[in-house]
Amino acid sequence: MALLELEDVHTYYGEAHILQGVSLAVGEGEVVSLIGRNGAGKTTTLRSVMGLARPARGRVRLRGEDLTRLPTHEIVRRGIAWIPEERRVLPNLTVLENLKLGMLGVGTSEAEAGSRLEDVFRHFPRLRERVDHRGQFLSGGEQQMVAIARALVARPTVMLVDEPTEGLAPMLVQNLTEILAAINRGGTTILLVEQTLEVALALSRRVYVMDQGRIQFQGTPDELRKDPTIQQRFLEV
């Protein structure tokens, strides 16, 4: 059974029929990437999982349990974390305060909180150094680290990560790619939306290519590399 599964999901914004029957599955322990041009519907797919955009038809399941009609906080409580494109690090809160926010929704005891923070700082030593800095004084890369770390302290089963490398310098992209790989080796399943093809292919076991609200291709990174037609039709600008 898939850990996370979307089956024939249709999502609208008002009258606009954005997701037109999206089916995809993420297995336990996998990194799966969802790629495609701007406007393809990738973010809407993640929002549909979180209940932030409500599918009009179709199902979202976690270990076979239907999440489709649950409120977002309940979806979070069941173990799905969302790291939005905009990062949303609170500017007036410190790194530590931002991270503590990540534990609020899942009810973490004080004793447990310390060990979770330690785990997260192992992935992000940079954040340990900056623990008392306010969000507004962090670089773009550091903000992305906070956004991921804040999701990670909730010990999610699945992380939905939306374009984490966007706007980051190449060295940071490399660094973040390695961190995501390490988080996955630690047991967290990842559904990654990523516009840098090489990052997506390097991290993922399987890839879905989306265009105009539909899955147009699914396969392994190797299969995608060998398919210039798919790349030309759905990935190049």
Ligand SMILES: Nc1ncnc2c1ncn2[C@@H]1O[C@H](COP(=O)(O)OP(=O)(O)O)[C@@H](O)[C@H]1O
């Ligand atoms: N809040 C919204 N209201 C109306 N249309 C939206 C909204 N958000 C996104 N869209 C439209 O939905 C389509 C898919 O957007 P999105 O899921 O953000 O694509 P992607 O993440 O692949 O770039 C686009 O045509 C976009 O303009």
Ligand SMILES: [Mg+2]
């Ligand atoms: Mg998007």
